[in-house]
Amino acid sequence: MCGIVGAIADRDVVPVLIEGLKRLEYRGYDSAGIAVLDGAAGSSDVRRVRRTGRVAEMEAAAQAEDFHALLGIGHTRWATHGGVTEANAHPHISHGVALVHNGIIENHEEQRERLRALGYQFESQTDTEVIAHLIHHYLQQGNDLLGALQHVVKELTGAYALAVVSRSEPDRLVAARMGCPLLVGLGEGENFIASDVSAILQATRRVIFLEEGDTAEVTRSGVRVFGEDNVEVAREVHVSDVSLASLELGPYRHFMQKEIHEQPRAIADTIEAVMDNGAFSASLFGKDADTVLADVDGVQILACGTSYYAGMVARYWIEAIAGLPCSVEIASEYRYRAAVANPRHLVVTLSQSGETLDTMEALKYAKSLGHDKTLSICNVPESAIPRASRLVYYTRAGAEIGVASTKAFTTQLVALFTLTATLAKLRGKLSEQQEGEYLDALRQLPGSVQHALNLEPQITLWSERFTPKQHALFLGRGVHYPIALEGALKLKEITYIHAEAYPAGELKHGPLALVDEAMPVVVIAPNDSLLEKVKSNMQEVRARGGELFVFTDEDSQFGESEGVHVIRAPRHVGVLSPVMHTIPVQLLAYHVALARGTDVDKPRNLAKSVTVE
Structure with a gap:
């Protein structure tokens, strides 16, 4: 959600800024802008260009105005305070100070009134503009740019990632981070800042991840980082292994399609450590995992959106296989209720980005209640949530650009299954034979997913029937009910x-009132112990004139009939069936979106990395 990129160099940084913003488009945004500075102190002013809409429109405006500079910052905005207007777009400027901001400042009204009393005028409805004015105010008090920023952040309540330049100091930019991701990229005679390493991969792979409360000064020759007490600190330099090729579309029409088809590889990479180990082991989750997991007597899963549905699947597995009570909670709800803590429960946080603010804050809250047993399942190494957890399991899905999560979800499922089997083994509930069967099921899963991808032509034909519809129902039972939830989420x-x-058994308790010939009903109906129950629920739909679209298995004993359309996966894959049955609902959503002409990779109003409440 929102994106920041900044650069200082002895070359024109405008192409770097624009390319970086294009790399950040996947995060979701509704406006974009850059501010640049060139020349000696006082000899040039800050130049800015902003546009609502896509980065390409802003790029065209920058080219028309002949933008070139050695220092600049850029931003893609997802509107929170104030509508989608050019005046609300970033960067914001106050008397030669230009600033971009991710996050939300909770005390902005209080600061706005203070600044008005000091004579400042506001041009936007945003919470961000108050920060620009505050920095200018502290510059007027005799501080340099870094000192002004360090004063200001102590007066802000909320979450922020900030990048600031000033015409009075054209040889550096400064940055700060609290609650929102921000990193520094290290080059040769040039340096960068960004929300996400993908934004600066064209320039460098060497990065420093700023930590909570850090401020930083970035010049051509070096970087200085300061902790919350404004004392200079050393932060580790990391070499990113993100591939530029993973950020390219290649032969696919959309990143979502590409990422759906990357799932066999992503799953294989995620389970590689398990396969190499030849067994389920606590060591898969970290060096002190034996100690952390030894006396776990329950599991608490905290997540948002798609990750929450992955947690719901895991609850069925953990309780049935490991024999442990498991609760799954939306992170934004958990952090605001009076939860009763059990220090022997394992708290598992799920996040594709590792920066999801609600999940990060829920983890902090759990730790404040005394939860010391914490595990992060995440796709981004060195992101905030893994760093705050004792244990971590990386999903190795690779960069996921499409806003609608696909391979992040299925790799979270296999990571959660690995956790389930490991907990079961530690508790003496997994026989050697069963462990072998589970390992074999994981080994065969990438192939099974590839078979499911081969159903795409049939699913494409179904999509034509959904194109004119305005509503749809998804049904599932047991461990496949969360897959129905995920299918509905993808479609919307x-x-x-x-x-x-809905759980299919709940149909007659209210939702059946919605069913008529205009309401397609998608059913997840694998050949498991609940299949006969699901068949009965399907009859309830047909009796009301509803049209059924059923995803089932090759060995299930029912076929197509009037108003009942069936697509069969190659075979039932047992306990890992939820993973395979995710593929058809992803493909259905993708092809319906294609037929309806929507923006598949950047759906309206949504963002990839949600770093505000």
Whole structure:
């Protein structure tokens, strides 16, 4: 959600800024802008260009105005305070100070009134503009740019990642971070800042991840980082292994399609350590995992959105296989209730980005209650949530650009299954034979997912029937009910068709009132112990004139009939069936969106990395 990029160099940084913003488009945004500075102190002013819409429109404006500079900052904005207007777009400027900001400042009204009393005028509705004015105010008090920023952040309540330049100091930019991701990229005679390493990969792979409360000064020759007490600190330099190729579309029409088809590889990479180990082991989760997991007597999963549905699947597995009570909670709800802590429960946080603010804050809250057993399942190494957890399991899905999560979800599922089997083994509930069967099931899973991808032509034909619809229902039972929820979420995210999901047994307790010939009903119906129950629920739909679209297995004993359309996966894959049955609902959403002509990779109003409440 929102994106920042900044650069200082002895070359024109405008192409770097624009390319960086294009690399950040996946995060979701509704406006974009850059501010640049060139020349000696006082000899040039800050130049700015902003546009609502796509980065390409802002780029065209920058080219038309002949933008060139050795120092600059850029931003993609996802509107929170104030509508989608050019005046609300970043960067914001106050008397030669230009600033970009991710996050939300909770005390902005109080600061706004203070600044008005000091004579400052406001041009936007944003919370960000108060920061620019505050920095100018402290510059007027005799501070340099870094000192002014360090004064200001102590007066802000909320979450922020900030990048600031000033015409009075054209040889450096300064930055700060609290609650929102920000990193510094290290080059040769040039340095960078960004929300995400993908924004600066064209220039460097060497990065420093700023920590909570850090401020930084970035010049051509070096970087200085200061902790919350403004004392200079050393932060570790990391070499990113993100591949530029993973950020390219290649032969696919959209990143979502590409990422759906990357799932066999992503799953294989995620389980590689398990396969190499030849067994489920606590060591897969960190060096002191034996100690942390030894006496776990329950599991608490905290997550948001798609990750929450992955946690719901894990609850079925953990309780059935490991024999442990498991609760799954939306992170933004957990952090605001009076939770009863059990220090022997394992707190598992799920986040694709590792920067999801609600999940990060929920983890902090859990730790404040005395939870010391913490595990992060995440796709981004060295991100905030893994760093705050004792244990970590990386999903190795690779860069996920499409806003609607696909391979992040399925790799979270296999990571959670690995955790389930490990907990079961530690508790003496996994026999050697069962462990072998589970390992074999994981080994075969990438191939099974590839078979499911081969159903795409049939699913494409179904998509034509969904194109004119405005509503849809998804049904599932047991461990497949969360997959129905995920299917409904995908459809509404990228097609804008209103979709709801229910446990199939709940149909007659209210949702059946919605069913008629205009309401397609998608059913997840694998050949498991609940199949006969699901068949009965399907009959309830047909009796009301509803049209059924059923994803089932090759060995299930029912076929197509009037108003009942069936697509069969190659075979039932047992306990890992939720992973395979995720593929068809992803493909259905993608092809319906394609038919409806929506923006598949950047659906309206949504963002990839959600770093505000």
